Amino acid sequence: MDADWDDLKTVLALVRHGTLAAAGADLGVSYTTVARRVQRAEQALGEKLFERLADGYRPTDTARLVADYAHRMESEQTTLLRKIQGRDRRLSGKLVITAPQLLIGPYLAPVLDQFTRIHPAVDLQIRATNDLLDLNRREADLAIRIHDSPGDALIGVRLCAQQRASFASTEAAKRIERDPAAPIPWLVFADRPEIPKAAQDRCPNGRVRMVFDDMAALLGAAQAGLGVVRIPFFLGRSTPWLVQVPFLPPEPYPDVWAVAYDDIWRSAKVAAFRTLLVPHFRARRQDFVA
Amino acid sequence: MDADWDDLKTVLALVRHGTLAAAGADLGVSYTTVARRVQRAEQALGEKLFERLADGYRPTDTARLVADYAHRMESEQTTLLRKIQGRDRRLSGKLVITAPQLLIGPYLAPVLDQFTRIHPAVDLQIRATNDLLDLNRREADLAIRIHDSPGDALIGVRLCAQQRASFASTEAAKRIERDPAAPIPWLVFADRPEIPKAAQDRCPNGRVRMVFDDMAALLGAAQAGLGVVRIPFFLGRSTPWLVQVPFLPPEPYPDVWAVAYDDIWRSAKVAAFRTLLVPHFRARRQDFVA
DNA sequence: GCAAAGACACGCGTTTTCGCGCGAACCCGC
DNA sequence: GCGGGTTCGCGCGAAAACGCGTGTCTTTGC
Structure with missing residues (x-):
């Protein structure tokens, strides 16, 4: 036996x-x-x-x-x-980074570019997803997450504080400015399909026009002038043809974290990546708040 | 990886x-x-x-x-x-029992005989050793041990309390009785090569004649009349040609335990063995004390 | 009522793994 | 300095494990 x-x-x-x-x-x-x-x-x-x-x-x-x-x-x-x-103290082999899809293009890409130039022996892999990959199962080594806290058994560093605000296409924003009393058409995300309270206080005539379950589609609809979206500052500012609707107030939003398991956090490759990642975000921290 | x-x-x-x-x-x-x-x-x-x-x-x-x-x-x-x-609720398959070598013949054998008659489908294996087999590594299922406590993570039952006393060959015993003042030749076991204090008080003329590292050899020397041995009652009484030296006092000795890991303790085969083992020892508990 | 899909059992050919035997390097005692 | 013993490395034949294809049963959907 x-x-x-x-x-x-x-x-x-x-x-x-x-x-x-x-x-x-x-x-x-x-x-x-x-x-x-x-x-x-x-x-x-x-x-x-x-x-x-x-x-x-x-x-x-x-x-x-x-x-x-x-x-x-x-x-x-x-x-x-x-x-x-x-x-592992070597700066070679596989390194898997996961990050929210829409953060990668405008903010992570320069870091990735720089990293692969400095450490060409590292096989860098990006997993763009909004799902939380299971770091415990080693689906990724380092995760960039938008969360309130690093979570369970993870160690991490806050890359920057965040707020979100209302964005809309240039024309739609102008229309709202001209006539603040007119009903505002909101485009909302499926996980929280309601109008933010602070905005509702300012403009009581808001109504939910559509609900989306995909962030890219939501942005596309906003760009096309279908309504107002409530998104983090970095996203609104990096999306073409979107402008902030000025008099709708900003509100708090979860911060941006880089997290990993304790052991891996200190590994050579992750440490090397962090030395580029953290200053990059710190230098652009004003992009994430009002 | x-x-x-x-x-x-x-x-x-x-x-x-x-x-x-x-x-x-x-x-x-x-x-x-x-x-x-x-x-x-x-x-x-x-x-x-x-x-x-x-x-x-x-x-x-x-x-x-x-x-x-x-x-x-x-x-x-x-x-x-x-x-x-x-x-496992089946009364078949392997069952490994370990016990001190010298306890098996006089006291365990009847239980083993009875058990194999009642449960012929069980493949009963005996490991006679004074070493403590590692139950954790499943070297044995049930262990009969002479110890002060069941030990670490084990569960068990005390089969009987024990004492030990002085035994010698019939002639040697008579010689001591005739002349209590004469020097008593002790045969002692290697792990405790000194004369027991209580006996030394009664007969101050004791001296260590030989030291043995094997219990069977020690008994053989005592049987041959070479001296007095200090052994548990059950062993002295079940060894031919040995008699207790009467006026040397008995002293405490570790009890006899049956121990196993918690899970295995309740298994069908071990439980069946215990129903025979425990009454057998309980009925003979007077053999183990003065 | 019937067709399609999913799931397991079985048999066959192939790939991988395993054990054995030989030779070389090294340590130890004399 | 020199055998005896031990240990590792390597190549070959045997054996075990593996993957694939086929057949059968059951469930599901129309």
């Missing part, structure tokens, strides 16, 4: 995904191999781990127990890999 | 043993395989893990780090295996 560690890993993947094919894809092997390894694990442990059903493998209680401990082993492994990576 | 779990296991074994051959023997594979897996692990991690020396592999700091975390993964695995084994 002793099991191959990779077989335990396979059981974990199968419990997670439910089907041989999905587990195999996760592990990077064919589903046939998953089936064989599970069979071997069942034999080694002397316990039935799955019920073979037409729509997938259903884990038994024992399999859940195995998966639980395999998950702990996996955690140990990822921590190990982080520590090794953090001890 | 992602490593096979079995490769990490191999690095752990190699750090532990220092040479390819020893690590291979531990893992049950050839040393060639160990060398190959280590090479693969180094490539996967992008770090040098060992310095190849003429007399073995010397681990780098990174390898020690890997071994540290692989050790944690191993701990998770052994805990898992214990839990699975503990959930």
